Amino acid sequence: MKVYKFGGASVKDAEGVRNISQLLINECAEPLVIVISAMGKTTNMLEKVVNDYYSNNSPNLDKVKLYHYSILEELFDKSHSIFDDVNNLFVEIEWAIEDTPTSTYAYEYDQIVSVGELLSTKIVSAFLDQEGFANKWIDARDIIRTDNTYRNARVDWQLTKYNIAKYISDSEVFLTQGFIGCTTENFTTTLGREGSDFTAAILGFALDAEEVTIWKDVDGMLNADPRYFDDAKLLNQLSFAEAIELAYFGAKVIHPKTIQPLKEKNISLRIKSFLNPKEEGTVIFDNAEMEPFLPSFIIKENQILISISANDLSFIVEDHLSYIFSLLAKYGLGINMMQNSAVSFSVCVDNDSQKILDLISELKEGFKVQYNDQLTLCTIRHYDQSAIDKVVDEKNILLEQKSRQTIQFVFSN
Numbered sequence: 001m002k003v004y005k006f007g008g009a010s011v012k013d014a015e016g017v018r019n020i021s022q023l024l025i026n027e028c029a030e031p032l033v034i035v036i037s038a039m040g041k042t043t044n045m046l047e048k049v050v051n052d053y054y055s056n057n058s059p060n061l062d063k064v065k066l067y068h069y070s071i072l073e074e075l076f077d078k079s080h081s082i083f084d085d086v087n088n089l090f091v092e093i094e095w096a097i098e099d100t101p102t103s104t105y106a107y108e109y110d111q112i113v114s115v116g117e118l119l120s121t122k123i124v125s126a127f128l129d130q131e132g133f134a135n136k137w138i139d140a141r142d143i144i145r146t147d148n149t150y151r152n153a154r155v156d157w158q159l160t161k162y163n164i165a166k167y168i169s170d171s172e173v174f175l176t177q178g179f180i181g182c183t184t185e186n187f188t189t190t191l192g193r194e195g196s197d198f199t200a201a202i203l204g205f206a207l208d209a210e211e212v213t214i215w216k217d218v219d220g221m222l223n224a225d226p227r228y229f230d231d232a233k234l235l236n237q238l239s240f241a242e243a244i245e246l247a248y249f250g251a252k253v254i255h256p257k258t259i260q261p262l263k264e265k266n267i268s269l270r271i272k273s274f275l276n277p278k279e280e281g282t283v284i285f286d287n288a289e290m291e292p293f294l295p296s297f298i299i300k301e302n303q304i305l306i307s308i309s310a311n312d313l314s315f316i317v318e319d320h321l322s323y324i325f326s327l328l329a330k331y332g333l334g335i336n337m338m339q340n341s342a343v344s345f346s347v348c349v350d351n352d353s354q355k356i357l358d359l360i361s362e363l364k365e366g367f368k369v370q371y372n373d374q375l376t377l378c379t380i381r382h383y384d385q386s387a388i389d390k391v392v393d394e395k396n397i398l399l400e401q402k403s404r405q406t407i408q409f410v411f412s413n
């Protein structure tokens with residue numbers, strides 16, 4: 001059994017859907033489970049719908065509808081039943097946003113945003129059928145069982161494994177949604193942005209897959225994001241341990257949660273290009289020697305550096321730190337970098353505006369708080385002097401930290 005995951009970029013338009021259909025027909029890997037994300041930037045568009053809905057700002061689905069219908073019109077005859085399926089999914093959201101919200105933002109978010117994956121998988125499944133590539137559409141909410149931490153749901157592995165064994169056999173090709181799951185009370189949940197990679201890993205784990213392949217618009221895992229570094233090089237192979245570090249520091253190509261389940265069962269993870277499927281891509285497996293061995297660069301934008309000191313300039317002591325950490329945890333803010341001195345504690349986090357406003361106002365009740373925003377965090381793994389020079393180059397560095405393997409800089413743009 002293999003698991004293939006196709007992300008938003010692979011199905012961003014009709015040509016993308018045709019391309020993956022051809023790819024599947026050529027590869028003919030069977031048995032197979034295919035995991036698909038929402039098309040293109042659908043999740044961002046649906047987030048806007050939720051935000052408007054939640055702030056009573058006339059939520060409007062027109063853009064999402066237009067986008068999907070234009071893809072449908074290119075792929076199917078007008079009489080195809082897929083038009084009804086897609087229409088029904090839109091009607092569900094329209095009903096949901098007719099009334100004022102009754103529950104938390106996170107709950108409403110999951111009920112609405114999850115429709116992106118339902119739409120894309122319905123469309124791709126119908127197109128594959130039309131092209132003669134038989135496949136069975138599965139609702140991920142029947143298999144991925146989670147708790148009710150909406151927007152960042154935690155998987156109930158035992159129930160999920162049980163469901164996967166019940167619904168998925170090794171005699172067919174199955175196609176399902178990434179990113180979404182369901183509570184035992186039948187409420188839809190999501191696993192966190194970019195969570196479709198994680199769904200592929202969950203399936204790979206439960207099915208003891210021979211390999212999980214993540215198809216991307218790049219040749220594989222590179223030593224830098226090609227959007228920032230035009231000389232980024234392909235890494236042919238690396239270990240799970242190295243991949244987890246790169247993903248943790250923010251290499252956007254794989255979701256950090258993807259690695260652990262695969263490592264536990266020693267299932268290799270391949271990252272390949274859906275544009276060049278004949279190339280080998282990157283393979284990640286236990287204890288792999290990194291090849292080629294190169295410094296890796298990870299850029300995270302939209303960072304905020306917050307410096308916290310006691311109002312009376314007294315020392316920052318342990319109980320202050322534990323209180324600050326508890327607030328970061330309360331607002332779900334992961335620490336990207338931190339440093340402390342006698343009188344202050346500095347922490348660099350993603351500038352998620354709503355969470356940051358709440359955090360800072362709560363911190364100000366007990367501390368003096370200063371911050372700089374619009375910053376960039378650069379992490380270099382396996383750095384050397386020339387790698388550092390390449391990044392630092394006349395930048396205004398606000399914070400720097402170094403260990404044997406990794407150096408990090410926070411700088412203003």
Ligand code: ADP
Binds near residue numbers: 006007008216224227
């Ligand atoms: P998906 O279509 O699965 O959602 P993403 O857009 O999330 O794909 O991820 C692919 C993108 O990740 C690439 O286009 C590339 O710009 C970016 N990226 C960031 N870091 C790396 C890296 N180290 N190697 C390859 N791609 C990277």
Ligand code: ASP
Binds near residue numbers: 193
């Ligand atoms: N569609 C979701 C997102 O954009 C999940 C994913 O793409 O992995 O975050």
Ligand code: MG
Binds near residue numbers: 007008194
């Ligand atoms: Mg993505």
